[in-house]
Amino acid sequence: MNSSLIFLYGPSGSGKSTLGRLLAQNLGLSFFDLDAEIEQSSGMNIPQIFTSEGETGFRKREHAELQRLSALPEGVIALGGGALLDADSRARVEANGRVLLLDASADVLAARLRNDRNQRPLLASDTDRQLAKLLARRKEHYISFPAQLNTGALTPEQAAWQAQVQLGVFRVHTSPTSSYDVRVQCGGLDELGELLQQRGLKGPIVLVSDENVAPLYARRAMHALEQAGYETHLAIIPAGETHKTMNTVTSLWQAFLTAGVERSSTIVALGGGVTSDLAGFAAATYLRGVPWVAVPTSLLSMADASLGGKTGADLPQGKNLIGAFHAPRLVLADPQVLSSLPPAELRSGMGEVVKHGVISDPELFRLCPQALTEPAAMLEEIVRRAVAVKIRVIEADPYEQGWRAVLNLGHTIGHAVELVSGFKLRHGEAVSIGLVSETRLAEHIGLAQPGLSQQISIVLSSLGLPVEIPGDLDTDQILHAMGTDKKRAGGKVRFALPVKLGEARVGVEIENLRSIYEICFGLTRP
Numbered sequence: 001m002n003s004s005l006i007f008l009y010g011p012s013g014s015g016k017s018t019l020g021r022l023l024a025q026n027l028g029l030s031f032f033d034l035d036a037e038i039e040q041s042s043g044m045n046i047p048q049i050f051t052s053e054g055e056t057g058f059r060k061r062e063h064a065e066l067q068r069l070s071a072l073p074e075g076v077i078a079l080g081g082g083a084l085l086d087a088d089s090r091a092r093v094e095a096n097g098r099v100l101l102l103d104a105s106a107d108v109l110a111a112r113l114r115n116d117r118n119q120r121p122l123l124a125s126d127t128d129r130q131l132a133k134l135l136a137r138r139k140e141h142y143i144s145f146p147a148q149l150n151t152g153a154l155t156p157e158q159a160a161w162q163a164q165v166q167l168g169v170f171r172v173h174t175s176p177t178s179s180y181d182v183r184v185q186c187g188g189l190d191e192l193g194e195l196l197q198q199r200g201l202k203g204p205i206v207l208v209s210d211e212n213v214a215p216l217y218a219r220r221a222m223h224a225l226e227q228a229g230y231e232t233h234l235a236i237i238p239a240g241e242t243h244k245t246m247n248t249v250t251s252l253w254q255a256f257l258t259a260g261v262e263r264s265s266t267i268v269a270l271g272g273g274v275t276s277d278l279a280g281f282a283a284a285t286y287l288r289g290v291p292w293v294a295v296p297t298s299l300l301s302m303a304d305a306s307l308g309g310k311t312g313a314d315l316p317q318g319k320n321l322i323g324a325f326h327a328p329r330l331v332l333a334d335p336q337v338l339s340s341l342p343p344a345e346l347r348s349g350m351g352e353v354v355k356h357g358v359i360s361d362p363e364l365f366r367l368c369p370q371a372l373t374e375p376a377a378m379l380e381e382i383v384r385r386a387v388a389v390k391i392r393v394i395e396a397d398p399y400e401q402g403w404r405a406v407l408n409l410g411h412t413i414g415h416a417v418e419l420v421s422g423f424k425l426r427h428g429e430a431v432s433i434g435l436v437s438e439t440r441l442a443e444h445i446g447l448a449q450p451g452l453s454q455q456i457s458i459v460l461s462s463l464g465l466p467v468e469i470p471g472d473l474d475t476d477q478i479l480h481a482m483g484t485d486k487k488r489a490g491g492k493v494r495f496a497l498p499v500k501l502g503e504a505r506v507g508v509e510i511e512n513l514r515s516i517y518e519i520c521f522g523l524t525r526p
């Protein structure tokens with residue numbers, strides 16, 4: 001299945017052509033309207049074909065045209081409302097690409113069709129009645145498509161974005177002239193080679209993975225790359241934050257040398273955030289910059305670390321002190337690989353995901369408690385939604401000049417407790433504590449709706465994440481780690497804080513944190 005070949009299907013008036021054009025524009029793909037293609041190849045318009053050849057003749061032409069379009073490597077294709085009634089056409093389309101069924105209520109469809117100048121032979125007279133009959137006839141057929149989007153209450157722009165979220169296909173624009181694709185796709189690992197090829201990426205490829213992930217997925221990834229004709233080398237690094245060092249970066253540079261990596265070669269990072277930070281940084285600095293691709297395998301790296309182009313390594317003095325902005329050429333997240341992620345890592349990743357829900361997706365927030373109880377069913381949607389939130393933020397602020405600070409929600413306090421705990425708290429656990437504490441602060445200053453911290457706390461606790469600053473952590477050290485002793489922003493600490501579910505604010509200055517510490521962060525402390 002090709003994630004870059006998208007078919008929009010559904011009844012007339014559901015918005016296939018309007019949305020299809022926008023979707024193609026957002027993703028940098030070509031747009032095709034099946035009816036327009038038929039008209040062009042036949043030299044007749046659709047009513048003329050119906051008059052001279054009847055519906056049977058039209059369907060024959062439609063079938064042939066669809067065969068041609070479904071062999072394309074990529075594109076967005078708006079189909080006619082009955083194009084997939086034919087089982088053979090449907091099987092071909094579903095095997096070659098992704099089908100999204102668009103729908104809306106009969107009233108909305110009828111209203112849209114009344115304003116549409118396109119002539120539709122099957123709805124030529126008494127449109128409303130004909131439409132109702134057609135919808136009744138095709139009801140079972142339409143609901144049999146697994147991916148559906150109701151466009152009734154959405155603007156075309158909103159519908160196009162929702163379609164992207166639903167299909168897990170995104171393009172991140174880092175500047176007016178550069179961009180990269182992000183795909184969230186179950187089983188996508190097997191398409192890795194094809195996806196690199198479509199983007200013109202070259203070998204030799206060095207696949208970088210850590211000692212936990214490599215035995216599980218490196219062979220599959222290498223097979224996919226080799227099937228596409230790439231010469232592939234494997235570089236395995238030790239797992240864990242303690243190895244996110246310049247020593248490991250040096251070992252990667254050496255592996256690149258041995259593999260004969262050139263300026264045009266590609267580095268593929270297969271692993272969690274440590275792997276993508278290190279491999280991305282090694283790629284950023286080798287030969288002054290080699291293209292790289294992120295294949296995140298932890299929830300945290302899918303939802304956060306692999307997106308945004310920040311790469312780097314730690315120094316003994318602190319985390320991420322070395323780094324470079326080096327955007328990947330592609331991010332491919334395959335949620336199926338999360339099945340092998342240790343539960344503690346999955347929970348930790350959920351800390352960031354809940355944060356994304358709080359920032360701008362209340363529906364994602366609502367889904368979060370189900371992440372651990374119904375993982376297979378829920379995780380793909382959770383990853384797609386979390387990725388969408390981060391993409392919106394980084395597109396608005398690719399180089400961290402302003403709005404991107406919203407991603408620091410929960411992190412001012414989170415980083416401090418992570419540090420003071422001596423990293424005994426996992427990053428996501430510390431973020432969970434930070435989210436609740438900072439929301440209490442937002443409530444205290446009258447910014448957040450009362451009760452919001454309680455709401456967030458319930459969801460995080462249901463995921464097994466801690467929500468209170470551990471009693472054995474020293475208050476002075478936490479305040480010190482937050483920088484209250486330094487002259488930060490004129491003696492104040494700046495926070496990103498939530499206002500309500502789906503809305504947050506950046507640059508909120510808080511003076512005299514010490515005096516409100518007990519109220520905001522220590523409510524339940526003995």
Ligand SMILES: NC(=O)c1ccc[n+]([C@@H]2O[C@H](COP(=O)([O-])OP(=O)(O)OC[C@H]3O[C@@H](n4cnc5c(N)ncnc54)[C@H](O)[C@@H]3O)[C@@H](O)[C@H]2O)c1
Pocket residue numbers: 210211212213216239240241244271272273274275277297298299300301304305306307308309310311319320337338339340341342345427
């Ligand atoms: N660049 C950014 O914008 C950014 C953003 C957030 C975090 N980060 C960085 O990300 C790192 C944390 O990422 P992480 O939590 O993914 O850490 P990680 O890479 O250490 O992965 C966590 C653990 O899970 C294992 N693992 C990963 N995927 C697996 C899978 N599918 N099956 C089995 N085991 C698997 C890893 O081997 C590791 O032991 C930190 O270094 C942090 O600084 C970077």
